[in-house]
Amino acid sequence: QLDRGEWDRLRSEFLRGESFDFLHPHGFACESEALHAYMAEHDIDALRGRDPLTAVRELNRLIYDSFGYEAGVTRADSPIDDVLKARKGVCQDFAHVMITICRLWGIPARYVSGYLFTDRKHGDRSDPDATHAWVEVFLPSLRWIGLDPTNNTEATERHVACAMGRDYSDVPPSRGVYKGEAESQLAVGVSVRKARAAIADPEFLRVSGTPARNVPAGRRATGNAAYQHQQRLHQMQQQQQ
Structure with missing residues (x-):
């Protein structure tokens, strides 16, 4: 919890200049009559108290x-009115609604595109095989903090950020010019899983300058972690030569 003076700090001219792009409507994050109706229905502006x-x-x-x-229910190019009407959608839609409201309040907000390690035990409802989107807001006392309205959580180490922008149109998963057969198709597959922690190898600690006391005892290299450790160690040695 912050003090109420944070609202005054958000109104500083310097902050508003530095965060100009994240304080104004853009693309899919634009206010509408449907949005104002939704806000009135839930008395959302009362939260500013x-x-x-x-x-x-x-x-x-x-x-x-x-x-x-x-x-x-919605498409990648759907305006927020579509999700407001259907009251159903996906992470992209929820992020746009939240970003638009935060900007109306004078809170800088940006769209984050990436992936989520989905955990059904925690109630995650995101599709584990799809890209994910959430919101970051800027509060002067805390800097940027992440919030995930799709899963009612704050952004944690399970959220893997790839790009940030004013809205989805700034950071689509792919963008470019394609040349080829008309019937060709693009197929992409991504999986997100837990990774092992860093390796407590004596040589790695020596080269990296990491104090051994900062590494939990008993940590060993296995699988991908061992490979990543060896690659990192090799890079450090090459840099020193």
Whole structure:
């Protein structure tokens, strides 16, 4: 929780200049009559009576509660009015709704595109085989913090950020010019899984300058972690030569 003075800090001319791109409507993150109706229905502006951190956390929860997660209801180029009408959508839609409201409040907000290590035990409703999107808001006392309205959580180590922008149109998963047969198709597959921690190898600690006391005892190299360790060690040795 922050003090109410954070609202005043958000109004500073310097901050508003530095965060200009993340304070104004852009692309899919634009206000509309449907958005204002949604905000009035849930008395969302009343949240501004709290400190900004509590307000954005409550907004994150409210969007999670009021929209169902369902793929195919909206498209990649759908305006927020589509999700507001259907009350169903995907992570991209929820992020755009939250970003637009935060900017109306004067809180800089940006769109984050990446992946999520989905954990059904924690209630995640995202598709584990799809890209994910969430929101980062700027609070002067805390800097950028991540919030995931799709899963009603803050961004953690399970969130793998790839790109950030004003909205989805700034950071699509792929963009470019294609030349080839008309019937050709692009297929992409991504999997996200837990990784092993760094390796407590004496030579790695020596080259990297990492104190042994900072590494938990008993850590050993296995699988991909061992390979990554050897690659990192080789790179360090090459740099020293």
